Amino acid sequence: MDPSRLATGALRAPGRRRANVPEATVARLPLYLRALHVLAEDGHQTVSSEALAEAAGVGSAKLRKDLSHLGSYGTRGVGYDVTNLVEQISAELGLEHRCSIVLVGVGNLGRALAGYGGFASRGLAIDALLDADQGRVGEVIAGLTVQHVEHLPQVVSTGSIGVIATPALAAQEVCDLLVAAGVTSILNFAPIVLTVPDGVDLRKVDLSVELQILSFHEHRKAALTAAGASA
């Protein structure tokens, strides 16, 4: 999505064999990983591309091409070794070591995120909760004590991911603080366009946008059926 980053990343690969994993593939790797965990707990040792694709909700050809991108080889006539594949994908996603997450903004949404157990289960762990409201500093949520946002530089470690769950007005300021503290990957929940320097990855989750997209399709479907009924 970000052309500048694509340009920087694409042009460096002198002697690299392990290089270009397409963005669309990266976005699906977590889905495969989740499906594989379910299959592993079900006792499966190997999976065919057809079965795994079914479980992940994608086409089998797409899945095979995705896996071929990260050099992970299956066995022809048999399929993929589940355990091995989990390790391959986890390694590719950088989940073999716990990924540290720093959450800024412990309001309605931040509280829900902090209390969510689904992150810690697979290599992701929230390490720190930060807020600017003194009334919330000191509060303990899910075993973590909320700290003041001034302590941000001290709780950030190399490779940390920053999560912004503050009001939109404070989001850019918090974003700048995160970048200044050395964070290069940020997930933003605030409904505002953030600006980050080159080299910093920024993703956003915008619930209003999702709902409005659905609203559009609903509206379109209604218009179509009305037209069909009148015609």
Place this chain on the structure above:
Amino acid sequence: MDPSRLATGALRAPGRRRANVPEATVARLPLYLRALHVLAEDGHQTVSSEALAEAAGVGSAKLRKDLSHLGSYGTRGVGYDVTNLVEQISAELGLEHRCSIVLVGVGNLGRALAGYGGFASRGLAIDALLDADQGRVGEVIAGLTVQHVEHLPQVVSTGSIGVIATPALAAQEVCDLLVAAGVTSILNFAPIVLTVPDGVDLRKVDLSVELQILSFHEHRKAALTAAGASA
């Protein structure tokens, strides 16, 4: 629009004037709408594509092409009329009438969503809260009383959007209930692949996936800098 050119480009153009709006464009319309609201409150009456693109974080050419898709005309040499554009986009997204939202699963996440004021501000409004837990039925959140999920058929109206915020195990069951009640647009927060019949739009928001994508890029950046340092 020019019907002759439409005939050249698309294979079917009998009497159609309202053309196909690309999916990628639809996904950006909410961003334009948000930026336009800010501009309107700032007192701007017209906006150039350059300025609006800047505010929405996209390229100006992309923005112009997007707007041209929905037939909304600006004025050359001046730009777009802010108020008019807001109405055009709102109408296209079906936001001129309040869009009814039904939220199923009032846990950590559902509670945050229910208490969020950002939806109601622009044509979106949560109309009902549902849960299967009798201990939560009757609770009042943000002025709405939590009802039992059995009452789902009664609270669904034509054009409703369903939101699933239940545990993954219950998500497919709830999804089926929504579909059976006539809902054709669903937003899913549960980390599981849902199956819906044709004609039903399904979108998902998966926070773990977002974080894992960021983890991948963080991992890749770390590998690159390490390689650069050693080389």
Place this chain on the structure above:
DNA sequence: CTGACTTTGTGCGCGCGTTCACAAGCGCGT
């Protein structure tokens, strides 16, 4: 050992989306 079956890995064509670049159109100053 051989042959047949199963499943992977991928080459190729197609359609969508993005970007560049420019002609057409509109207002404004003179």
Place this chain on the structure above:
DNA sequence: ACGCGCTTGTGAACGCGCGCACAAAGTCAG
């Protein structure tokens, strides 16, 4: 009235991603 400059709208090229279809490769039965 008339050009001048600004902005829109869009034609065209490019790149990415997806799906089909098949050859290569490995397994298993006999």
